[in-house]
Amino acid sequence: SGKEKWPKGEEKVWRAGMRSVDKNISDVTRSVVNHVQTSLARQPYNLDDFGAYQASALSVRDNLLVNWNETQMNYTRKAPKRAYYLSLEFLMGRTLDNALLNLGLKDQYKDGVKSLGFNMEDLLEKERDAALGNGGLGRLAACYLDSSASQELPVWGYGLRYKYGIFQQLISQDGEQLEAPDPWLENQNPWELPRIDVTYQIRFYGNADRVTDGSGRAIWQGGQEVLAIAYDVMIPGYGTKTTNNLRLWESKPKRGFDLNSFNAGNYEGAVEVSNSADAITSVLYPNDHTFWTAASLADILRRFKNTGKPIKEFPDYIAIQLNDTHPTLAIPELMRILIDEEDLHWNQAWHIVTNTFFYTNHTVLPEALEKWPVPLLEHVLPRHMQIIYDIVSAQSYIFHRPKLISSDRTCMVSFPYVHPELTADVAPFRFFLQAVEKKYPGDRDRLARMSLIEEGAPKQVRMAFLACVGSRKVNGVAELHSELVQTTILKDFVDFDGISKFGNVTNGITPRRWLDQCNPELSALISKTLQLSPGAWLKELTKLEGLLPYAESKTFRAEWAAIKQRNKERLARHVEVTLGLKVRTDAMYDVQIKRLHEYKRQTLNILGVIHRYLTLKSLKPAERAKANRKVVFFAGKAAPAYYIAKLTIRLIVNVARVINADPETNEYLQLYFLPDYSVSLAEVLIPASDISQHISTAGTEASGTSNMKFCLNGGLLLGTVDGANIEIAEEVGESNVFFFGHLTPAVEDLRYQHVYHPVPIEQKCPALAQVLNQISGGLFGGDGVYEPLLNTIRQGDYYLLTDDFDSYIAALAMVDEAYLDKEEWIKKSIKTTAKMGKFSSDRAINEYAESYWNIEAIPVPDGIVA
Template identity: 40%
Template sequence: MTEITAPKSPITTAEFADEIREQLKYTQGVTVEQATPADVYVAASTAVRRHLMDSWMKTQQDMVNGNTKAVGYLSAEFLMGKQLRNALLNAGLTEQFDEAVEQLGFDYQDVVDAEYEPALGNGGLGRLAACFIDSLASLGVPAFGYGIQYQYGIFKQSFNEQGQQIENPEYWLANEEPWGHVDYNRSQRVDFGGYVADEDGKRVWHPATCVRAVPVDYMVPGYASGRVNTLRLWTAKSYDEFDLLTFNRSDYLNAVRPQVDAENISKILYPEDSTPQGKRLRLQQQYFFVSASIHDAIRVFYPGQDKPDLTTFPDKITFQLNDTHPVIGIPELMRVLIDEYGYDWDTAWDITTRTFNYTCHTLLPEALEVWPANLIGELLPRHLEIIYQINDHFLNEIAGKTRDKAKIERMRIVTEGDDPQVRMAYLAVAGGSHVNGVAELHSQLLKDITLKDFSDLYGEKFTNVTNGVTPRRFIKLANPRLSDLITEGLGTDKWLSDLELLKGLEPLAQDDEFVKKFAEVKHANKVSFANYAKRQYGFDMNPDTMFNSMIKRLHEYKRQSLKILALIARYADIKNGNMSADDVMPRTVIFGAKSAPGYYMAKLTIQLINNVARVVNNDPDVKGKLNVFFPWNYNVRLAQHLIPATDLDEQISQAGKEASGTGNMKFALNGALTVGTLDGANVEIRERVGAENFFLFGMTVDEVEELYAKGYGPAAYYEANPRLKQAIDMISNGTFSNGDRNTFAPLVADWLTKDYFMTLADFDSYTAIQSDIEALYRTPLEWHRKALINVANSGYFSSDRSIEDYLERIWHTGPLAD
């Protein structure tokens, strides 16, 4: 007997169909006959939202009235993915929805497809935030996600004739959006600019302009917890109706400028990932959402109180700073406490440091945000004063801890000189209780290298929380076939809220019949993906080949270039007859990646991949043996389709550069094998699934450091390896650019002279491991056995476990009492 514990609403299909009809009629004003799938999508979403309403309101009341500290997850990005299926799952209405929609005469897939994905994030960091708020709700922990409702999300990617990336605006709010509730009555004012004056012995900020921050609330339903939390995304509106004086002078455009400027703040998500641009508007965005969120939390937890006792604030809510983007919240809370509520410096500092914690998501020094003090002074003059004061106090404090003058200098929050800079990561360490990295190796490297001085003096603040992913979206919704098989294998569906139960599948890896079923699931998923890819992109994929995916942002450190060079080498092997037909394991290679619009090398790599795909896919000599596809506009939806269909995934960053990775976790949980370096969370995945079930290659962090120290010369690797040489020469001689030798010359020049991420040095070991991979793939039963062992041992990578670690190590709170 299989035990089913998934939530199931008591309402019937007929009742749910009635609710949809009612929404269509009374909200949208259309009959069922007139309705389009998009209408039904809006109606069904509104109906689900109503089902969640009581739990949402009760969760908020219990949070304010109870004694359980809440979590405020401050993040500039929440990459949520589609909402409807997830809401149906948590409301226990999936079956009723599927049936009701059919009864109304629609195909449920068309209705689900009508949803437009809110793409309010760049990549891993934003998707992690979405997984975390899902887990917080599922664990019943009271929480707010606080961020920005950008009108334009990450750009929509297309490719032109030359295979170059084109960025198109992503106006995701073009159609009715049923999930966000705009709450004009809970707006906050956010000030900017102006000057600070001494008045009655106090510093008083006289801002020049202000913006109205209006919350748009999204429900975050927990799985089987009965709780529904809130994602509160701020949108910027103007207060100024318009400037009448200017208008009277018939200068209409200038008269409405303050409105336009104000509303610009939440207009667009910056598309840079890991390489912040230091733009004025970005700092405005950061302050905008953080200031509104802090004031909102005070409003929520001290309702109607003019003079709240804010010394209790850290007992009400703990703010997690998701990377450096919200770190301006530290001086903001200081300002609020001192200027708005009259606390003295020491009390304010005590409250502030007990309220904030900081997660660092990178090891690349250029990704740690640094703001020119001048810019902060212009936009937030009072904050700059406070930052300088924090800097002075901090330097005094560390002078009491060390005599090492050079160290003290290195630790300045604000640098000296003509153009002083504010280091937001340092401000975050100084102004919060805890600092964490996102995988064990990453947290160790933060302590040893990136933030070493800080860890030497404040070792107790440093901890690790390894990332995780939500099994609801990334197994249950993305991979229903595997979900059913897991439930069958375990005899229960409880694994969806306790993912370590997957361990119970391990003995089944010795049961050939079960492994065959597992293999059938993978094959069926590949067929589904091939159909999807045909429909969406016009690709012809053969599900009987190995599906090998590399999906992530395009970054040099992630080394898509290593994959493409190896792929070209394989292409040349087949084409030149170096491999007999029997030796070739047919493969379908799938890339998905966006590049920051101004990142030249990354964009050129995209162009190269597209052109390699064009040449390979049109070459009769390799037909049926090698195919390369690059579906454009990789997003959460595509991930949900592709991950369950993948046999082999690539996590091949240079060791010491990928903080964690979360795609690797999604793949392992969906029964793909990983080829990867000892980097980020790969290390922990390999530890758990077993070295024999993971394809490891490449230099370690220490070897990389040694090679840097010794002096790295990539040309020697090119000369020494004829296959590598041939691959690079093919790019140089125009094989993939219609004979033009210039198109990819900058890539080639970089590989041969700099190759900062040591692609060439790892080429040998990468191509060698590919032979092991292919040998194993020839014995499908053994391949799938290993893949199943991966699934069984990846339960640790649930974001529920990550949240439990945060609760224990950092937040010191827990679920709401019933």
């Protein structure tokens, strides 16, 4: 139309951008214009924010590609030892802003798109999150990729290219969680490079026949093959040319395959199911796991072979990190390749395997430890199951001849693994159990405990044990957790292998995304105050300690507090725009955001909110006016089949409805459940928080990583003595965190008491009883719908809400009291940020590189790599 400005921005800039020789516009502008015209085939006059985002992304991608190519060429040329991070989840979030930051091109692109009539902040909002994961474990993998590249370490990620990200969470009228698919690839993904030249064929089903020459080899044939196709995602390091690779596999049925015996549709479906389902409760299905680990190993092996090194040097050039047990089938798969395809003797193969793999455990919750039914594995992966049996037999054989084992672990495999009496058609596992039973009757308990195969109907493979036995080192993710791994689930293996195989690497978070990107104002204030460039402290986070003296400066405190306030306003705007709700900003912001799970105890939090509400209601107006104003935020998804977790969401939503509408109290207490929690939502919530809650039953949360993000952004922590909370308190000082609740050693006994000497809640914890009665009485509606949730507390109370409620309420009161002293609170906030240096994922990744993988930084030289 004549009124509309043509095009957006300055016409002469667009025109100049179309002429590649015009010196008056920047390269950035020219490149964006070029992508609008060529890659997108769009015209300037109808370009919307989404189109401008796409063109900018493609333009940034060009920059990444140059660095990525040089990095890969440099690796090929130098052939250093490399590490591969195998993870079923990579929760990357958005890419554009991160790529701009890491490339150091933020300002150029901001100005470039501005000259074309666009606002970079609006464009950034157009990107969809890559949500290929459930929670902490997947986000940890993403932080580790950022740090690996930033530290110039030769690390690649390997994962699955899910067609659907984790489900989109909708909340119904009555507060129920509904799940909608997240077709994140629908709008094309500018950040991935399809590699149709990199494909592998992966076999399933069929028969594995042992070769009866005593070599342990087998021939696996028949069944069906599926194609694995690589998609590469470039991972730029911060302030370095190094740009690593994340290779994601897509599955495709092989042409000409037998439709009768393999249903390709089902295969695709299985991949989707495993992605959306919570790792803890999902029905396990081995196809996608194998498919992905097998493709990754084939790819790793091909690259290794290109170096021309002999196979026995494999562990000198390759370290493979198993992110939890999901990729554990890589262990029998590498054995299969080495024995069946590379013709190695079992002992040589086992030596290579046990020097290549590293296993990180991320949970000690018994229900979360993966076990796969033997009959299923036998059906889908007959050769792998054979190998697992062979490992079991080698394991039991060795175990029962401890005196023959030298302290050098490599000798563990120097026995003939095939017992002289063993014939090929006798299942070695049973054979050894019988032999052992005869010879070492006293040791049967221990053997049964340690076996990779759990007896029962059906028998099951204990994946954590397989990962442990097949790895060079095993670690947990926070000090307390690593100790629990060593003293509980893997205790027998510590006795057997010696403690030196076991360690701890406390988790970390990337300060690029979790401070500079999500809280740019705070980042700028820090740079200004420390008189450092961002690069100087974002890569050496302990430099934050330089902020400590400024806690005593009144003007600095005022600046610090003003930023927190603006971050609250930003969050409030976000809630208003997305949900149409008005959140007050003159209040303390209290946040709990994480997967919904009983052990994380969102229930404790909501019961505490109700308690606060009832207390406020009981006060006279004059008394109430003295109360600390507070807004409580929840966000998080529940596994689709996790009934109790979904009820908790429903309760939160309905409590919010009642208390936000109560004119008597809503000045003092508001409550919001923000739907569809994601990385991007976390980036808005975390900088706005005054206090965040990490209140798991002691000993259940392996680490937690959002606790680190909140504290890095100057939010204080209310938590139990669990996971990384403990180490955060060690760093920032116990006076700056609010701890409550029973400690880990008490948990077992308390649970025993609940079962054998139950005390009625009315007696044990009257305040809690009152809250439960109000819910049952219908204060929040629901018509009895919450009873199953309340009954988990009334009966058994496995997560110890009745034990911790009173001290939780007391801790909340201390938080209120501390917040009333504004200046002291800000000091605590500054001191907390200042002492968070330890929790950079740079520190964590360097620990893996040095103490586990034995790899070194490989900087990309200046100039073009030849």
